[in-house]
Amino acid sequence: MVQTMINNELKPLRVVEKQFKVNENFQTNSKASVFYANNFNLWYGEHHALKDIQFNVQENEVTAIIGPSGCGKSTFIKALNRMVELVPSVKINGEILYRGRNIFAADYAVEELRTKVGMVFQKPNPFPKSIYDNVAYGPRIHGIKNKKILDEIVERSLRGAAIWDEVKDRLHHNAYGLSGGQQQRICIARCLAIEPDVILMDEPTSALDPISTLKVEDLIQDLKKNYSIIIVTHNMQQAARISDKTVFFLNGEVVEFDITDRIFSTPRDQRTEDYISGRFG
Amino acid sequence: MTKYIDDTVVMKRMQSRLRKNKIWKMIFFLATSFALLTLVVLIVRIICQGAGYINWDFFNNFGSRFPEKAGVKAALIGSICMMLVVAPTSIILGVATAIYLEEYAKNNRFNDFIRTNISNLAGVPSIVFGLLGLTIFVRMFGLGKSILAAGLTMSLLILPVIIVAAQEAIRAVPKEQREASYGMGATKWQTITRVVLPSAIPGILTGSILALSRAIGETAPLVVIGIPVIIHFLPTGLLSEFTALPMQIYDWAKRPQEAFQYVAAAGIIVLMIVLVLMNSIAVLIRNKFQKRY
Numbered sequence A: 001m002v003q004t005m006i007n008n009e010l011k012p013l014r015v016v017e018k019q020f021k022v023n024e025n026f027q028t029n030s031k032a033s034v035f036y037a038n039n040f041n042l043w044y045g046e047h048h049a050l051k052d053i054q055f056n057v058q059e060n061e062v063t064a065i066i067g068p069s070g071c072g073k074s075t076f077i078k079a080l081n082r083m084v085e086l087v088p089s090v091k092i093n094g095e096i097l098y099r100g101r102n103i104f105a106a107d108y109a110v111e112e113l114r115t116k117v118g119m120v121f122q123k124p125n126p127f128p129k130s131i132y133d134n135v136a137y138g139p140r141i142h143g144i145k146n147k148k149i150l151d152e153i154v155e156r157s158l159r160g161a162a163i164w165d166e167v168k169d170r171l172h173h174n175a176y177g178l179s180g181g182q183q184q185r186i187c188i189a190r191c192l193a194i195e196p197d198v199i200l201m202d203e204p205t206s207a208l209d210p211i212s213t214l215k216v217e218d219l220i221q222d223l224k225k226n227y228s229i230i231i232v233t234h235n236m237q238q239a240a241r242i243s244d245k246t247v248f249f250l251n252g253e254v255v256e257f258d259i260t261d262r263i264f265s266t267p268r269d270q271r272t273e274d275y276i277s278g279r280f281g
Numbered sequence B: 001m002t003k004y005i006d007d008t009v010v011m012k013r014m015q016s017r018l019r020k021n022k023i024w025k026m027i028f029f030l031a032t033s034f035a036l037l038t039l040v041v042l043i044v045r046i047i048c049q050g051a052g053y054i055n056w057d058f059f060n061n062f063g064s065r066f067p068e069k070a071g072v073k074a075a076l077i078g079s080i081c082m083m084l085v086v087a088p089t090s091i092i093l094g095v096a097t098a099i100y101l102e103e104y105a106k107n108n109r110f111n112d113f114i115r116t117n118i119s120n121l122a123g124v125p126s127i128v129f130g131l132l133g134l135t136i137f138v139r140m141f142g143l144g145k146s147i148l149a150a151g152l153t154m155s156l157l158i159l160p161v162i163i164v165a166a167q168e169a170i171r172a173v174p175k176e177q178r179e180a181s182y183g184m185g186a187t188k189w190q191t192i193t194r195v196v197l198p199s200a201i202p203g204i205l206t207g208s209i210l211a212l213s214r215a216i217g218e219t220a221p222l223v224v225i226g227i228p229v230i231i232h233f234l235p236t237g238l239l240s241e242f243t244a245l246p247m248q249i250y251d252w253a254k255r256p257q258e259a260f261q262y263v264a265a266a267g268i269i270v271l272m273i274v275l276v277l278m279n280s281i282a283v284l285i286r287n288k289f290q291k292r293y
């Protein structure tokens, strides 16, 4: 972790030529910026996994990250809540601003960042505890002990994740007894319970059946009103259906970033067009 | 397309493959039976010899020159008292070390060195630990041949086993669960106490109880420390002298009178009952935790 900080200070910010095509006009609306990646680089040991990433994520939008396997989508999304730091060999350079503050700055406590930036993982990963204890986990670690408040947070989060009706009669049963799709929505509820500002989702529906997938997608549409969402997906239709902006990653670089409709109708880079039309990846 | 797998050849080979499978199954079964048979013979022999001496007097008498008057009272209570020192010392130290090594220690040379050496320590003969206990606890700290000195020595002896078992249990907690906890802004300590340890406790307990069973049966370190055999009083505190079951059994077994062989067998039965009880407690605790998690 210490390495990360030091590395970050080494390289002065330099203005890179834009190697990727960003439509400068589409960000001029009034929405505030949530995340801003500024010349962000990341290495796993010698492997340069993210190269000069630069783009802006705005409030109350769904931003989809697409790209072929191994292009660095998960790495990028895990950099946003500094989860990458769990890998000892990781080195970074450049900065990522969350609401104007560099998250890799030495005085930014990672615990603070992660209460603002929640994450839903690819594989549902509930704790082997009751549904209630799963959802109450976040509030509890942040010091809430009052049973009444916890009850309310749990109910609100489960409703928010569109699973309250399915589980309200068995809140104290083990979450492992639920189906995969239900478990994933419990994980979303668990994430909502820390009252985050941004929700990161790494292929949240890849382990789910079509019906559960639809439920989660509807849910994302709903959540967008109150949260900013960044979602990694391999499913082009899904990206097209649920996202406002789409960013296309290739070999650790941002190739194109634009309004979703435009990416899918009139991509400006040949590689984007090849990818979304299924010609490679 | 050429077909490499010819169905007729496959069918022809099938018989010999199945036969081979059966033969190996038999070999493995025989290996298991051998161990099982030895165990059964051992237990039956000991029960036949010793069962006659197991009665209330046997539990209520101190050691004696006369086989019919000899009892395990001092040894049984002594062993239990010693375990009351060994269990908390070794489990607390062992689990704390395992948590440090698995969760906090960075992967550098020094920590690799420690990890390797802890595994090596598990293989050091128990008599060497006895010498260590004699030098440090009995002489240097002046604890004498006390329960405390013996208990600490035994703790050192089983510490590596507990550490390794706890490390394995902690490592077996899925990465995804730690990630989920960290992802919500939990600190390392919160993640350890609320996610890692609850999942790891069944494994830690199983390993610990096995190690404790070893401590209760070990004789060599006690011999080296110089624990007496014949004691006609019950321990009064951590620093009082005592004797332990394996010492008592060893003493009986080496006496010339034939009757003492049967007394020794009776002592072994008592020791085995204690072991079975400890293992059942382990199973009970494990089941309780597995139900909750």
Ligand SMILES: Nc1ncnc2c1ncn2[C@@H]1O[C@H](COP(=O)(O)OP(=O)(O)OP(=O)(O)O)[C@@H](O)[C@H]1O
Residues within 6 Å of the ligand: A044, A047, A049, A067, A068, A069, A070, A071, A072, A073, A074, A075, A076, A087
């Ligand atoms: N822990 C790690 N250590 C070393 N290299 C890693 C590690 N994690 C990922 N990488 C490498 O970084 C690159 C990007 O990986 P990443 O997981 O971000 O890809 P991805 O775009 O999410 O792929 P997928 O769509 O298959 O999930 C890959 O080349 C991968 O091999």
Ligand SMILES: [Mg+2]
Residues within 6 Å of the ligand: A073, A074, A075, A202
């Ligand atoms: Mg991925």
